[in-house]
Amino acid sequence: MKLQPLPRHAVLIFSGGLDSTTAAYHLAANGTRLILLSIDYGQQHSVELRHAAKIAALLDSPHHVLDLRPLGALLNCSALTDPALAVPDGHYTDATMRSTVVPHRNALMLDLAVAVAVGQGADAVVFGAHAGDHPIYPDCRPAFLTAYQQMVAAANEGFLPDGFQIAAPFLSMTKADIVRVGAAVGVPFERTWSCYKGGAVHCGRCGTCTERREAFTLAEVTDPTVYASAEAVTR
Incomplete structure (x- = not known):
């Protein structure tokens, strides 16, 4: 996990998913004091x-x-916020x-x-965007992070501590890489949530479930997740 220098005190955008939980455990293991910030934006998977x-x-x-x-x-243009729109099944990178996509989601969360x-006098804000997000979500790409860092510096001139970071430590990593990091720092994977359908257990078929399954397989880490469907949707 590339985050240097490690922050003394960080605000972490925290969904309870694989990525943000792995970031939280890694930072905590290295002595970073955390404020975990979750956002209820009416997501269908508020579980x-x-x-x-x-x-x-x-x-x-x-x-x-x-x-x-x-x-x-x-925001009735997204399947995550509009119950009239079905969350699609299949691989995460499918059209x-x-x-x-929830309009401006990461920018809004990062602003908060x-x-x-x-x-609170923290010296970093951390979020869990990773390389697998790049094809679909424009606010998970390196260009967005660079532009956002510049905006924050301009908007808070004179109020930020030296070395203040907006950090996306997984930006160049795959989901499998994140699972490996999580395994190394003792993430309780069975307690994390990925599914966009928000049922009693992971559906096993939506894009985030498909990606989650593949990540554990590629990382060669046992997947403790309970899925409603025994088989994922292939490409």
């Missing part, structure tokens, strides 16, 4: 917020859930996964996290 709370308790880290549900109600970081 992730319960998982986030349980993992935060395991880490004994402050956990805050910000309520953006009124905003989410206006159909474009329907899961930066404000909290400035207010």
Whole structure:
């Protein structure tokens, strides 16, 4: 996991998923004090917020859930916020996964996290974008991170501590790489949540479930996830 120097105090955008949980465990293992920030934007898979709370308790880290549900109600162009739109099955990079884009999601979450970081005197904001997100989500790409870092520096001139970071330590890593890092730092994978359908257990067929299954297989790490479907949808 590439994050140098390791922050003293970080605000982590925290969904309770594989990526953000691995980032949390890695940072905590290296002595970073964490503020875990989750966002309720009316996502259909809001079950992730319960998982986030349980993992935060395991880490004994402050956990805050910000309520953006009124905003989410206006974002009826995404299958993640509009119950009338079906979450597609199949591989994460399929064109159909474009329907899961939530407009400006990472920028909005990062804005909130930066404000909290400035207010709490943290020296970093961390989020879990990774290389597998690049084809579908424009706010998970290196160009976005570079532009956003410049905006934060300009918008908070004189208020940021020296060396303040907006960090996406998994930006050049695959999901399998993240699973390997998580295994090394003791992430309780069975407590994390990925599925976009938000049922009682992972559906096993949507894009995020498909990606999750593949990541464990490629990483050669046992997958403890309970899936409703025994077989994933192939490409």
